[in-house]
Amino acid sequence: MQPIPSPRPTPPPAPPVWALVLDSIGGQFLRLLSILWGSVSDLIAQIGEVIILLLRIVKRAPWFFVNPSLTFEQLIRIGVSSLPLVMVISFFIGAVSAVQAAYQFRGFVPSNYLGTAVCKLVVIESGPVLTALVLAGRVGSAIAAQIGTMKEKEELDAMTVLDLDPIRYLALPRLISGILAFPLLVIISDFLSIIGGWIITTLVLNITTATYVFGLRFLFQPYDIVISMVKAMVFGGIVVLMGYYHGLAAGSGAKGVGQASMKSVVSSCMLILIVDFLIVYIAY
Secondary structure, three states, X not given: OOXXXXXXXXXXXXXXXXXXXXXXXXXXXXXXXXXXXXXXXXXXXXXHHHHHXXXXXXXXXXXXXXXXXXXXXXXXXXXXXXXXXXXXXXHHHHHHHHHHHHHHHOOOOOHHHHHHHXXXXXXXXXXXXXXXXXXXXXXXXXXXXXXXXXXXXXHHHHHHHOOOOHHHHHHHHHHHHHHHHHHHHHXXXXXXXXXXXXXXXXXXXXXXXHHHHHHHHOOXXXXXXXXXXXXXXXXXXXXXXXXXXXXXXXXXXXXXXXXXXXXXXXXXXXXXXXHHHHHHHHHO
C-alpha cells in the first residue's frame, strides 16, 4: 500500500494593508521618540556641564585681583576690537528704526512721537539684542576657535601639567571682560543709533531736530537704561561662556574646531533671545 500523503499546511493569511501601515507608522514614531529623548538627554547634560563650568569660574573670581592685566588684555580684544563693527550696525539700527516708525505712524500718530519710538525701541530692545547677536558671531566664535585650537594642540593639558589653572588664566578673564565690555558697547550702540535716527529724520523725513528731541525726552525713563545694561551684562556672560564651553568640547582637527565655533554662535543666539524674553517679562 502506498502511504497516504499528509495534507499540506495552509499558509497563514496575509495581514491586511492597514496593519502594515500602522506597523510602519509605529516604528517610525518609536524611532522619532528615541531621537527626541536622546536630544533632550544630551541637552540636559550640556546644561549641567555649563552650570558646573560657570560655578568653577565664579569660584575663582577672587583671582581677578591677582592678575588684572589678563582681564584688561581681553577687554581690549573684546571691546575695543569690536568698536568698528558696533558703530556701523548701530547707525543703521537707528536709521531703520526711524524709517519704520515713520511708516507705521503715518496718518495715525503725530511726528512728535517719532523720537519716542526710536528711543524706546533702541534702548530697550534693538540696541542690546542686535549688538549681542552680532558680537556672538565675532566674539563667541573667536573664543571657541581659540580654546578649541589650544585643546587640539594639547596646550590646555600642558597648562594643567605646569600647575596653571586654565579656568583661572583663560576662562575667568574672558568672562569678566565680556560682562564689562558688552554694557560699554551697548551704550555706544544706543548713542549712535539715536544719532542715526536723528540724521534720517532730519535729512530724509523732513522732521525738525526740536521735534525729534521732544520725542526722545517724552516718556523717557532711566529704568529703561538700567534694564538695557542688565541685558548687556547677561548677554556678554552668555556669549563668552558658550564660546569657552564649546571650545572645550571641540572635536579633533579643523572640522571639530569649526563645528565648535558654529555651535557657539547658535547656542549663544538662542540663549540671548530666550533670556531677553525672560528679562523683559520680569522687568515690565
